[in-house]
Amino acid sequence: MTQPILVTGASGNTGRRIITALTARGAKLRAFIRRSEAQDVLVPLGVEDFAIGNLDDDASLAAALQGCGQVLHICPPMHPQEDVIARRMTDFCATTGVNRLILWSVLHPVISVPHHRRKLDAEQYLIESGLTYTILQPSRYMQHLAGTWKSVAESGVHTMPFSTSARFSLADLEDLAEAAAIVATSPGHEFATYQLAGMDALSQGDCARILTGLLGRPVEARKRPLEDFLAQATAAGMPQHRLDNMRIMNEHYDAHGLIGNGQLMQWLLGRKPNTFAQYVTREMLAQK
Ligand SMILES: NC(=O)c1ccc[n+]([C@@H]2O[C@H](COP(=O)([O-])OP(=O)(O)OC[C@H]3O[C@@H](n4cnc5c(N)ncnc54)[C@H](OP(=O)(O)O)[C@@H]3O)[C@@H](O)[C@H]2O)c1
Secondary structure (H helix, E strand, O other): OOOOEEEOOOOOHHHHHHHHHHHHOOOOEEEEEOOHHHHHHHHHHOOOOEEEOOOOOHHHHHHHHOOOOEEEEOOOOOOOOHHHHHHHHHHHHHHHOOOEEEEEOOOOOOOOOHHHHHHHHHHHHHHHHOOOEEEEEEOOEHHHHHHHHHHHHHHOEEEEOOOOOOOEOOEOHHHHHHHHHHHHHOOOOOOEEEEEOOOOOEOHHHHHHHHHHHHOOOOEEEEOOHHHHHHHHHHOOOOHHHHHHHHHHHHHHHHHOEOOOOHHHHHHHOOOOOOHHHHHHHHHHHHO
């Protein structure tokens, strides 16, 4: 605990939450950022130590690791080089004397979705590296609702590009961050791989029913055509590799959902993980 924990992806959605949870536990941190302006959002969260660099740049990565006791590596989502970056990160941790690498992976890295498979490769490389590690496998975040909340609340339609009956063990990012902070700041999690899922496997239909109860007016679940979703993403400038990944991911979700088990999260947190209703009440309804 005397040496800093380097957090990559620090300025992102996941990184900011985890940093908040880590600083609440008194952890000493170093945030790896690629834009100096990112300091503006991280200083108020209690970060004082920054390493400015790029995950694609070995020199900046190696420099950032100097003096760190641990690394919590959060790769940018669907990065086409995620496996390569994770391998280099693992090697650099080993050569710079980092005690443990905590890898932010994903629930079921084994499924045939490109970014899951790249995380699987990262896990395998880390396990075989001989480095002390903890692998965290978070489920789909409840916070995906934030991107469509305005339209859901106004139109009464909850729409995602997969079946309304496909089920997901949605997890509250607040819980995931707390679990990550516990793992990073307490002993006993060496060489563990933890599935971090919510307790309830919810479909869009289930979410719509919960929203109906919370909003006091009908919310209907409707499958959005995948082509329509991808066309909008294309127009917004999403790169082709990510569009391809999105297509495969949403087709997989449509057929299988993404279901895990919340018991490990409950054990780590020492309480029940938050429900979807609790998340919506705290982060969405409080905005009104
Ligand atoms: N969303 C989910 O439901 C879910 C579930 C399980 C796992 N995950 C995983 O969680 C991870 C993080 O997702 P997120 O939503 O937090 O991502 P995000 O909000 O997009 O944040 C990405 C972060 O990576 C940084 N970054 C991007 N490219 C970089 C580079 N070349 N070098 C250094 N930093 C770079 C960004 O910095 P800037 O601020 O400069 O852009 C930002 O801090 C992903 O690996 C994803 O697969 C997500």
